[in-house]
Amino acid sequence: MDLSFLERLAKQFDRVVKQFERLPKQFGRLFKQFERLAKQFGRLVKQFESLATQFDRVFKQFERLAKQFERPVKRFERLVKRFERLFKQLEGGRINHYSRSQKILLVGEGDFSFALCLARAFGSADNMVATSLDSKGSLMTNYSKAMTNLLELEGRECKIFHKVDARVMRYHPYLLFMRFHKNLVRRFFISAREMLTTDGEIHVTHKTTYPFSEWKLVKIAEDVGLYLVGEERFSLFDYPGYENKRGAGICDQTFPVGMSSTFRFAKNYLYC
Ligand SMILES: C[S@@+](CC[C@H](N)C(=O)[O-])C[C@H]1O[C@@H](n2cnc3c(N)ncnc32)[C@H](O)[C@@H]1O
Known part of the structure; x- marks a missing residue:
């Protein structure tokens, strides 16, 4: 038996045993590294989760903001369109339903x-007759701009x-408020109808919400032989310079004009 061969074999065996002894330690180190990685991954997942929740919250806030902006933006767009329409009309001597x-x-x-607003749109107002119930004197006392408005209109x-x-x-002081107004409108319709040409129109701008809707403007007109030929939403923006006034004291x-319409009446039913 060759002894040196046995010695080499024993040494090799010894080396393998030592390597084998080192393996669990290496495995332990690897396992610890794996544990650390798993923890880091867990932390990352949590961070990602909280980021996702924050993003979700921000996105929802953004959605809410966008909705809040939607209405003013639409209103602004409508306003811009109105102004465009107005400028075009003013260029052509027209303003809404009215022309030179x-x-x-x-x-x-x-x-x-209101008269001055139309007059400015037409340039010259020789096609207009503007009247007030008030005397010139009481207009000057009651309205701060009456004098300048009248001077420009005359010009x-x-x-x-x-x-x-x-x-x-004559205005009857003892009639009820509502009855007075309804009666005023009725009497106005009767006398205006007498003055109307075949294709002429009577325009009345009036609030359309309750209690004003109770005036039944269209019914009053029909009762005296007038027909509704159109109703358009009224907006102060369409009449630059016009300041609606309370009158009466x-x-x-x-x-506030609120929801109002301009009602257009004619005496000829066929005209509608
Ligand atoms: C609410 S104010 C409106 C004034 C103006 N039209 C405006 O839009 O600013 C009502 C007006 O109706 C007038 N009025 C009241 N009774 C009237 C009548 N019987 N004939 C003519 N005008 C009358 C008043 O003098 C007052 O100026």
């Missing part, structure tokens, strides 16, 4: 700012008359 080619009679003016050749009662009868104060 029509003969226009205005009754119940306050500080004459634009608008015919102006004061103390014109649309009912052609607190004359120069304005009031």
